[in-house]
Structures are given as C-alpha cells and as structure tokens.
Amino acid sequence: MLELKDVDFVRDGKLLLAEVSLTVAEGERWALLGPNGAGKSTLLNLCGAITHPTRGTVEILGRRLGTVDIRTLRESIGHVNPRHPLRSPLSITDIVLTGLTGTIERMPRWSPTAAQVSRARELIALLGVSSLADSPWTTLSQGERGRALIARALISDPQLLLLDEPTTGLDVAAREQLLETLDQVHASHPELGSILVTHHLEELPTSTTHAALLREGRVVAAGVAADVLTTELVTRTFAYPIEIHRTAGRWLATASKLPLLH
Known part of the structure; x- marks a missing residue:
C-alpha cells in the first residue's frame, strides 16, 4: 500500500x-x-x-x-488532522460529506445523493456520534470533533x-x-x-x-x-x-x- x-x-x-x-x-x-x-x-x-x-x-x-x-x-487516502481549519457551524453530517469533495466547507452547487447521505449516517453511527449528527461543529467537544473527522476520512472508502x-x-x-x-x-x-x-x-x-x-x-x-x-x-x-x-x-x-x- x-x-x-x-x-x-x-x-x-x-x-x-x-x-x-x-x-x-x-x-x-x-x-x-x-x-x-x-x-x-x-x-x-x-x-x-x-x-x-x-x-x-x-x-x-x-x-x-x-x-x-x-x-x-x-x-x-483518508487524512485525519485534529487541527481541521473549519470555522463555520456545519453539522457533523455535512462535515462527513465534505470528505467526498475533499474540501473544508460544503462545495457550492454540489448536493450529495441519497446513498451518500445514508453512508455518512452509517459512519456517524459507527463512530458513536449519531445523537450529534445535526449538531454544529462550533458546539462540539474536541473528542466529538475527532470522531467526526475519522468518519469524514472514511466516507470515500x-x-x-x-x-x-x-x-x-x-x-x-x-x-x-x-x-x-x-x-x-x-x-x-x-x-x-x-x-x-x-x-x-x-x-x-x-x-x-x-x-x-x-x-x-x-x-x-x-x-x-x-x-x-x-x-x-x-x-x-x-x-x-x-x-x-x-x-x-x-x-x-x-x-x-x-x-x-x-
């Protein structure tokens, strides 16, 4: 590899x-x-x-x-950096979906498919933050952010x-x-x-x-x-x-x- x-x-x-x-x-x-x-x-x-x-x-x-x-x-390649430079209040679901576009923010005029959203939710569940799927980045603890970023790294398989x-x-x-x-x-x-x-x-x-x-x-x-x-x-x-x-x-x-x- x-x-x-x-x-x-x-x-x-x-x-x-x-x-x-x-x-x-x-x-x-x-x-x-x-x-x-x-x-x-x-x-x-x-x-x-x-x-x-x-x-x-x-x-x-x-x-x-x-x-x-x-x-x-x-x-x-999935890359997890705890110093992720996001500043806007994206939800965990949106953050995970940015792993598909390789961007920090949601890409303008880009919409995920239903299957992609479903996959994001599966990974959020795997990482143990389902209850926070719609919570904004700005309110998350460092540990919750870390798990969200791992899900983001995994969504592109x-x-x-x-x-x-x-x-x-x-x-x-x-x-x-x-x-x-x-x-x-x-x-x-x-x-x-x-x-x-x-x-x-x-x-x-x-x-x-x-x-x-x-x-x-x-x-x-x-x-x-x-x-x-x-x-x-x-x-x-x-x-x-x-x-x-x-x-x-x-x-x-x-x-x-x-x-x-x-």
Missing part, C-alpha cells in the same frame, strides 16, 4: 528526512513515534501525497509520486488512513473513547492500512500491528510493534531512559534508571 525508498526531504536548505525507507502492507496499522522535530509530520505529508521527496521514491497504492495526478491519488496526533487536546476519557473507536474502525475495515502519528505510547490503540521510531529525520527502527516498542529502542529514540511495559494490548512508558544509550 505504501513504499518509501531512500527518501530525503530538504526544506529551506535543512535536511528534515534522511534515507527513510518504509513499507506498509494492506491491513497493517502502523504507529509513528519520535520526539518533537523528528520529522513525523513531514513523513506523514509524504505518505498523504501532500509533498514530494527531494530524493528517493514514494509509491502510494502502487503509484509513484511525480508520475501520477495527486488529486486523484488523494481520493484513496480510502485504502490508506493517516492520523496526525488524533488525540491532541483530549482528556483521558475522550482519549480512551477515541482509541476504542479506532479499534472498531480497524475491526470493521480489516483491509485498511493506517499510520498514526503520536508522541505518546499510551495513545496507541490495541489494534496497532507495526511501529516506526524516528529521530532527527532518520528511522531508528521499524517493524512489528512488539519488536520495535522496546525499552532499548524507545530510550535510544528519545535520548532519555524510558522503560516500556505492555498490559492488555496497551503500551505504557515510564522513566527508567537505565543509563542513556547512544
């Missing part, structure tokens, strides 16, 4: 990503972790066909960036789902509700590949299968989550002694007395 080979990304003369290689297969649910400034959002933008690599190749759903119409390609720190600004209860929702999405869409960016291991859903650790624009480790999210590798990535535990499918990071690994 996604393959990056020896990717460099340079902006304003600064190397933000260096020699990054990553492969995501169908149905794999990846976590992308690293400290601030590691290049996580930059990498996610490449995966979402928002930017192009300076060097190396990026193939998304079998199509290489630079040789394909990216507008068409983006139709197969994407093959790849990208989530950029989806639990940003959530309290612990809203965070847990959102993570449960992501597990439900993966259970109902088993073929869907996904990448979730976060700083915190506690924000990973139990359905996470793979992980990549990024530091200073380089991949420290990538592979099966249980092999990558270890005390040694996470400590090296964050340059701070961090001990990793896993209970009931969830990860926990705590300060460790282990020496720093260089």
Whole structure:
C-alpha cells in the first residue's frame, strides 16, 4: 500500500528526512513515534501525497509520486488532522460529506445523493456520534470533533488512513473513547492500512500491528510493534531512559534508571 525508498526531504536548505525507507502492507496499522522535530509530520505529508521527496521514491497504492495526478491519488487516502481549519457551524453530517469533495466547507452547487447521505449516517453511527449528527461543529467537544473527522476520512472508502496526533487536546476519557473507536474502525475495515502519528505510547490503540521510531529525520527502527516498542529502542529514540511495559494490548512508558544509550 505504501513504499518509501531512500527518501530525503530538504526544506529551506535543512535536511528534515534522511534515507527513510518504509513499507506498509494492506491491513497493517502502523504507529509513528519520535520526539518533537523528528520529522513525523513531514513523513506523514509524504505518505498523504501532500509533498514530494527531494530524493528517493514514494509509491502510494502502487503509484509513484511525480508520475501520477495527486488529486486523484488523494481520493484513496483518508487524512485525519485534529487541527481541521473549519470555522463555520456545519453539522457533523455535512462535515462527513465534505470528505467526498475533499474540501473544508460544503462545495457550492454540489448536493450529495441519497446513498451518500445514508453512508455518512452509517459512519456517524459507527463512530458513536449519531445523537450529534445535526449538531454544529462550533458546539462540539474536541473528542466529538475527532470522531467526526475519522468518519469524514472514511466516507470515500480510502485504502490508506493517516492520523496526525488524533488525540491532541483530549482528556483521558475522550482519549480512551477515541482509541476504542479506532479499534472498531480497524475491526470493521480489516483491509485498511493506517499510520498514526503520536508522541505518546499510551495513545496507541490495541489494534496497532507495526511501529516506526524516528529521530532527527532518520528511522531508528521499524517493524512489528512488539519488536520495535522496546525499552532499548524507545530510550535510544528519545535520548532519555524510558522503560516500556505492555498490559492488555496497551503500551505504557515510564522513566527508567537505565543509563542513556547512544
């Protein structure tokens, strides 16, 4: 579904990503972790066909960036950004429907079909916000907005789902509700590949299968989550002694007395 080979990304003369290689297969649910400034959002933008690599190749759903119409390609990618720049009081239903047009606001002179409205309602129910389907964006909590944006990303039946720190600004209860929702999405869409960016291991859903650790624009480790999210590798990535535990499918990071690994 996604393959990056020896990717460099340079902006304003600064190397933000260096020699990054990553492969995501169908149905794999990846976590992308690293400290601030590691290049996580930059990498996610490449995966979402928002930017192009300076060097190396990026193939998304079998199509290489630079040789394909990216507008068409983006139709197969669901992108969830909790900093969604909507300012008008659209209802959740209207917000979900904007996922069909790839716009922030409802497109002028565009009307959804009855089937499209029905599909939007189905996704709103799946995400657990049916009671708010007609509520305006301006009155929603951050957690409700997050679930609405996931429904918006899913309405175009994407093959790849990208989530950029989806639990940003959530309290612990809203965070847990959102993570449960992501597990439900993966259970109902088993073929869907996904990448979730976060700083915190506690924000990973139990359905996470793979992980990549990024530091200073380089991949420290990538592979099966249980092999990558270890005390040694996470400590090296964050340059701070961090001990990793896993209970009931969830990860926990705590300060460790282990020496720093260089």
